[in-house]
Amino acid sequence: xxxxxxxxxxxxxxEGASLELRCNYSYGATPYLFWYVQSPGQGLQLLLKYFSGDxxxxxxxxxxxxxxxxxxxxxxxxxxxxxxxxxxxxxxxGAGDFGNEKLTFGTGTRLTIIP
Amino acid sequence: GAVVSQHPSRVICKSGTSVKIECRSLDFQATTMFxxxxxxxxxxxxxxxxxxxxxxxxxxxxxxDKFLINHAxxxxxxxxxxxxxxxxxxxxxxxxxxxxGLEGSDTQxxxxxxxxxxx
Numbered sequence: 234x235x236x237x238x239x240x241x242x243x244x245x246x247x248e249g250a251s252l253e254l255r256c257n258y259s260y261g262a263t264p265y266l267f268w269y270v271q272s273p274g275q276g277l278q279l280l281l282k283y284f285s286g287d288x289x290x291x292x293x294x295x296x297x298x299x300x301x302x303x304x305x306x307x308x309x310x311x312x313x314x315x316x317x318x319x320x321x322x323x324x325x326x327g328a329g330d331f332g333n334e335k336l337t338f339g340t341g342t343r344l345t346i347i348p
Numbered sequence: 349g350a351v352v353s354q355h356p357s358r359v360i361c362k363s364g365t366s367v368k369i370e371c372r373s374l375d376f377q378a379t380t381m382f383x384x385x386x387x388x389x390x391x392x393x394x395x396x397x398x399x400x401x402x403x404x405x406x407x408x409x410x411x412x413d414k415f416l417i418n419h420a421x422x423x424x425x426x427x428x429x430x431x432x433x434x435x436x437x438x439x440x441x442x443x444x445x446x447x448x449g450l451e452g453s454d455t456q457x458x459x460x461x462x463x464x465x466x467x
Contacts, residue, residue, distance in 0.1 A: 242389075265454075267455075269458070274357075275460055276441070276457075276458035277443075279457075282455065323391065323392070335397075336394065340389075340390060341389075341391060
């Protein structure tokens with residue numbers, strides 16, 4: 234069975250600083266990997282996804298993630314955070330033919346931005 | 349595009365009553381919808397997969413008689429929590445997927461969630 238680990242429950246970053254959120258996965262085949270962001274009162278929004286090909290994936294809002302098979306990791310990065318990036322971030326691995334059937338989520342990382 | 353809504357956003361009910369939560373895909377037809385449950389400070393747990401016109405597939409440990417799912421149309425799935433008890437209090441989130449072959453079918457689009465509190 235697939236699983237996702239997000240080791241950091243809460244991260245605090247200064248506005249303008251760089252950000253890296255960690256994600257490690259366990260999956261028997263080639264994984265379909267996703268990063269979602271959850272803001273209060275809003276649904277989960279897809280930031281980016283990896284299915285195959287280039288291991289560095291670009292997403293929305295200036296986020297990127299790098300798939301490293303040898304480390305079973307899919308870390309999310311942003312070079313300069315904005316106050317509006319404060320939210321809960323979830324990494325997920327998908328099963329099924331197209332990776333969008335059973336999504337298994339990590340426990341999330343809450344991001345706080347300080348001025 | 350690919351907007352999913354849920355109604356209501358919050359509901360409070362008495363123990364023993366039933367509550368229905370609606371999930372709608374507003375600008376696309378969703379042959380498959382998913383229902384998740386999220387406990388405070390925890391991850392989302394998939395409860396069931398709902399396919400239009402057929403019975404839902406429940407994950408192990410989810411009581412199908414307690415959490416009734418109906419996917420009667422391509423834009424609407426409902427989750428009914430029957431005989432709700434305080435331990436059913438949680439945040440329920442649905443998602444929908446664009447039919448295979450269409451743009452966006454490799455992604456689940458999520459609703460804003462419904463906060464259920466059972467007194």
